[in-house]
């Protein structure tokens with residue numbers, strides 16, 4: 001089924017449609033006109049529109065990757081680990097999940113999760129993906145794998161041969177790759193930003209090495225690319241609807257996969273980054289809310305537009321349904337996000353507030369963690385700083401955890417949202433994700449869930465740059481065995497804690513309500529939280 005958008009119950013105002021049509025936005029976007037988002041965005045847009053050409057310009061990778069995969073398989077290297085954050089890992093994750101092909105994605109600093117990825121080394125090849133080449137998470141993971149291969153007895157040349165690197169030309173990582181003798185280095189198109197990079201080497205290299213037919217993804221995208229200059233193309237309609245709905249107050253976009261239709265899996269996590277980082281700025285934006293299913297709590301709130309991927313039947317209005325194969329979905333949503341940016345009057349290609357938490361993290365790594373004493377310890381949960389949320393709450397009551405969560409829910413502003421941010425192991429502590437629906441069932445407001453530090457490269461931009469209407473639940477957890485980051489003055493556990501503290505500071509500096517809960521025993525603490533919400 002081709003890329004189609006079915007809209008139910010959302011009207012694009014005539015003036016918006018006629019303005020964009022009169023301005024010839026569809027054709028100008030298709031021919032990469034960098035002036036579409038205003039003079040301030042022009043210089044960035046001029047170097048960020050290469051994604052429109054990818055269905056053809058990425059073709060040369062297909063054969064090259066097939067050969068590399070064959071070589072790796074012949075050497076018994078059939079387990080692919082991808083280290084990369086945000087746009088450098090979310091696309092391959094959804095590509096491989098959809099194709100049913102195993103790919104280990106490491107986009108965390110959680111010591112337990114990093115250690116768990118460093119198994120089966122005798123058959124492992126590691127893809128290190130970073131556009132900038134300076135992302136601390138990815139750099140730390142690369143160092144850990146290099147050391148682990150060396151410890152397993154591989155010599156320097158053999159260690160290098162276990163790495164495939166994807167980065168921009170001239171990045172620090174391209175130099176590191178040469179120095180370590182990486183088996184292959186793919187220099188990605190520098191005119192494509194991270195979250196628009198699904199069909200560049202960032203999306204294709206790990207996916208192809210894991211065994212996906214990436215040529216088919218490009219074929220599917222190409223079919224849509226041919227329509228993008230026409231004003232009646234479906235991706236243009238999607239962008240108009242997203243932008244117009246947000247401008248009318250439906251500025252939460254609830255995303256759910258459906259097993260009917262295309263069978264695309266995990267698309268919401270990729271789209272979340274695209275939409276949140278692209279639109280959440282200057283006090284405006286669209287907040288993506290990734291749902292467990294089309295009927296999960298939060299799908300029908302009065303400030304929410306429900307979008308289903310993989311069906312042509314939108315459920316109860318207002319909602320939309322988007323059909324089409326994965327390659328076309330990537331291109332269609334990228335194009336739609338750029339159009340929505342035009343409707344909302346923002347630059348969809350920068351991420352001005354992401355650096356803030358990164359800078360706080362480095363400062364904390366240099367100066368040490370702030371000394372924060374728990375306000376109370378209830379079972380396996382330490383209740384820590386709260387920006388005033390807990391004033392007057394009796395934490396010594398037998399249901400102190402429930403009272404604290406109630407107080408946080410009460411602090412969510414009208415038309416605001418609650419963001420759950422879990423700096424935990426998304427495999428071993430997977431049940432923490434159930435907190436989203438449990439909390440959403442208790443409020444009429446949107447509730448999002450993100451694994452830290454991954455969300456810092458996604459909704460993290462919206463939290464800081466979007467409307468200041470969020471309340472925040474940060475969950476951190478005790479570390480079993482910490483892991484050193486080779487040749488760096490910190491451990492993974494220290495980095496993870498500094499990232500959490502850095503983000504707390506960024507939110508506290510904005511006066512946002514934030515409840516920090518630290519789990520002294522992760523499984524018990526998650527169980528206690530879910531029980532408090534039951």
Ligand SMILES: O=P(O)(O)OC[C@H]1O[C@](O)(CO)[C@@H](O)[C@@H]1O
Pocket residue numbers: 085086087088129130131132133134135138194195277351354456457458
């Ligand atoms: O590929 P890099 O440079 O490591 O960056 C990873 C991610 O971090 C961000 O730059 C900022 O959060 C994302 O846009 C990007 O996808």
